[in-house]
Amino acid sequence: MSDASYLSLQKLTLTYGDSPAVPDLDLDIRKGELIALLGPSGCGKTTTMRAIAGLMPVKSGRVRLDGSDITRVPANKRAVGLVFQSYALFPHLSVYENVAFGLKLKGMRGQELDAKVQSGLKSVGLSNFANRRPAELSGGQQQRVALARSMVMEPKVLLLDEPLSNLDARLRLEMRTELQRVQKETGVTMIFVTHDQAEALALADRIVVMKSGKIEQIGSPEDIYNRPTSSFVADFVGFENIFPLENGKLKTSGGLINLSSQPPSAAGLAWRPRMVTLGIGPFRGTVRGTSFAGDSREYLLDTPIGPIKAEVEASQPAYALGAELVFDLPAEKAAPLARFA
Amino acid sequence: MTVARSLFIPLVLFLVIAFLIGPFLIIVAASFSAGETLAFPPQGFSLRWIAKVFTVESFRASFGMSMFLAIGGTLAALVLGIPASYALSRYKLPGAEIVRTIVSAPIIVPGIIVGLALLRYIVVPFQIGITLALFMAHTALILPYAVRVVSASLENLRSDIEEAAVLLGSSRLGAFFRVVMPNIRGGILSAFILGFVTSFNQVPVSLFLSGPGVRTMPIDMIAYMEIVFDPSVAALSSLLALMSIGIVFAAERFLGFSRYV
Numbered sequence: 001m002s003d004a005s006y007l008s009l010q011k012l013t014l015t016y017g018d019s020p021a022v023p024d025l026d027l028d029i030r031k032g033e034l035i036a037l038l039g040p041s042g043c044g045k046t047t048t049m050r051a052i053a054g055l056m057p058v059k060s061g062r063v064r065l066d067g068s069d070i071t072r073v074p075a076n077k078r079a080v081g082l083v084f085q086s087y088a089l090f091p092h093l094s095v096y097e098n099v100a101f102g103l104k105l106k107g108m109r110g111q112e113l114d115a116k117v118q119s120g121l122k123s124v125g126l127s128n129f130a131n132r133r134p135a136e137l138s139g140g141q142q143q144r145v146a147l148a149r150s151m152v153m154e155p156k157v158l159l160l161d162e163p164l165s166n167l168d169a170r171l172r173l174e175m176r177t178e179l180q181r182v183q184k185e186t187g188v189t190m191i192f193v194t195h196d197q198a199e200a201l202a203l204a205d206r207i208v209v210m211k212s213g214k215i216e217q218i219g220s221p222e223d224i225y226n227r228p229t230s231s232f233v234a235d236f237v238g239f240e241n242i243f244p245l246e247n248g249k250l251k252t253s254g255g256l257i258n259l260s261s262q263p264p265s266a267a268g269l270a271w272r273p274r275m276v277t278l279g280i281g282p283f284r285g286t287v288r289g290t291s292f293a294g295d296s297r298e299y300l301l302d303t304p305i306g307p308i309k310a311e312v313e314a315s316q317p318a319y320a321l322g323a324e325l326v327f328d329l330p331a332e333k334a335a336p337l338a339r340f341a
Numbered sequence: 342m343t344v345a346r347s348l349f350i351p352l353v354l355f356l357v358i359a360f361l362i363g364p365f366l367i368i369v370a371a372s373f374s375a376g377e378t379l380a381f382p383p384q385g386f387s388l389r390w391i392a393k394v395f396t397v398e399s400f401r402a403s404f405g406m407s408m409f410l411a412i413g414g415t416l417a418a419l420v421l422g423i424p425a426s427y428a429l430s431r432y433k434l435p436g437a438e439i440v441r442t443i444v445s446a447p448i449i450v451p452g453i454i455v456g457l458a459l460l461r462y463i464v465v466p467f468q469i470g471i472t473l474a475l476f477m478a479h480t481a482l483i484l485p486y487a488v489r490v491v492s493a494s495l496e497n498l499r500s501d502i503e504e505a506a507v508l509l510g511s512s513r514l515g516a517f518f519r520v521v522m523p524n525i526r527g528g529i530l531s532a533f534i535l536g537f538v539t540s541f542n543q544v545p546v547s548l549f550l551s552g553p554g555v556r557t558m559p560i561d562m563i564a565y566m567e568i569v570f571d572p573s574v575a576a577l578s579s580l581l582a583l584m585s586i587g588i589v590f591a592a593e594r595f596l597g598f599s600r601y602v
């Protein structure tokens with residue numbers, strides 16, 4: 001085992017009946033890493049997690065963990081934890097008994113068990129709720145119980161399926177910090193699934209962007225945010241103006257267009273709204289929509305090359321609805337896309 | 342007009358309740374009669390017919406038989422029905438609908454036909470003893486109730502808790518006993534009570550399968566009434582009703598039975 005592949009998926013293929021959900025997936029994860037699996041709903045994130053946990057049969061390929069092949073190891077012998085999207089707490093057991101469940105199965109008893117459960121509850125701030133039933137807890141508290149229940153088992157890898165999506169906005173932020181803290185304190189290797197790019201960017205050491213069962217891009221949050229390599233990732237992380245390139249020209253609904261400066265060689269170019277320059281440039285447009293966002297103003301422009309989204313600082317002079325203006329798509333600011341889907 | 346309207350609802354309510362509870366009250370009243378024949382209004386008050394119930398030899402035997410069938414049959418139906426319900430609700434099995442239909446058949450098909458069919462095609466050709474035949478028949482009759490009620494509580498239980506248990510180190514079977522069974526025990530208890538009552542009240546099938554010396558309680562009561570027309574049958578009915586009420590009350594009290602039905 002090399003350091004870079006504590007958990008390693010090798011040519012992993014997963015199917016439901018005959019329909020392939022995940023074809024030929026390769027992924028290496030370092031020990032102690034916090035990985036975000038990012039992608040739209042239905043792209044195979046849950047399926048991949050379930051395969052790592054052993055809840056889903058592997059059609060072909062291998063799963064290796066900590067130096068051994070666990071492809072055929074049953075789920076209850078893998079030392080992989082999973083926090084379910086729905087928490088999956090045992091409704092008939094108290095919070096305490098939920099957390100003690102796995103430890104008891106390991107044969108832990110008495111003082112040792114109690115100490116372990118208590119410290120698990122304490123680490124998620126639920127010491128005072130030990131005797132409650134899951135139904136008597138809020139969503140956020142249930143989430144913490146699920147986290148503690150998995151963490152006390154000291155799994156080699158902890159998987160979290162959309163851990164924040166069932167929480168309201170305030171709790172989500174709180175839980176985000178919580179997850180990060182638990183991960184840093186314990187150093188557990190963690191993979192969490194999300195369809196929210198902001199969550200992935202805020203939390204992860206590395207982000208794996210998935211699309212239709214395939215990995216679209218792997219990289220640090222900075223990489224993904226600033227240097228998307230495909231139109232799909234660019235779109236996912238908020239580049240609103242995305243065009244293919246053909247022979248150094250921008251291919252738009254208004255035909256092939258020359259840019260104001262020489263573009264890099266790439267399959268496409270993408271601009272975030274704030275990368276668009278207003279007031280100077282070779283293109284013309286009409287303000288079709290405008291919205292004020294505190295520090296900035298956003299414009300939706302109708303142009304011969306299609307709709308363009310632009311964002312400028314609020315201190316700049318404002319354009320009225322219907323106003324005609326000129327703008328530029330500066331090639332040097334654009335993110336070059338290696339793949340255009 | 343308003344008086345007539347304001348009286349209408351209470352009147353209907355009264356009639357419904359009278360119709361439902363009335364016969365029962367008459368039977369209870371008749372059990373305390375001091376007279377020699379089953380009659381209403383009761384003649385005088387005594388506990389002699391209540392006392393007599395306990396001295397009739399055939400009542401004791403048939404009560405024992407009915408209890409055996411109700412408890413044994415329900416347990417057997419649950420042993421078959423719980424795994425069947427589990428399989429039906431957790432796996433997409435080919436032919437699941439057919440199994441569901443077959444399992445429900447005894448609810449739909451009149452008991453008298455089931456009884457005749459069992460007698461003609463199973464009991465007689467295979468020379469099965471009366472007690473065993475009754476036991477099998479009651480198990481089959483209770484099975485649909487068991488499957489329905491247990492299935493309903495399984496539907497309400499998320500299947501991911503089993504996976505959670507497995508990931509915490511439990512085997513699949515262990516997960517069933519550790520997290521599924523405890524969460525459907527209300528459904529199991531409901532199925533038990535429904536099964537028990539269904540079996541205990543069963544007449545048509547038992548009528549066909551009863552034989553010399555082996556009778557269930559209701560069959561024995563009918564037979565008794567054909568010969569003796571004293572109030573002891575009324576007294577017995579009251580006692581049986583008391584037993585049913587006691588069971589349901591205890592179940593409600595200790596397990597919140599009504600949540601599951």
Ligand SMILES: Nc1ncnc2c1ncn2[C@@H]1O[C@H](COP(=O)(O)OP(=O)(O)O)[C@@H](O)[C@H]1O
Nearest residue numbers: 016017021039040041042043044045046047048
């Ligand atoms: N139990 C299932 N049976 C058949 N197809 C499924 C099942 N679960 C998921 N799928 C399909 O597999 C693909 C991936 O699903 P999933 O892993 O749940 O996506 P995600 O978690 O990224 O939203 C989807 O196309 C989905 O329709």
Ligand SMILES: [Mg+2]
Nearest residue numbers: 042045046047
């Ligand atoms: Mg999912």
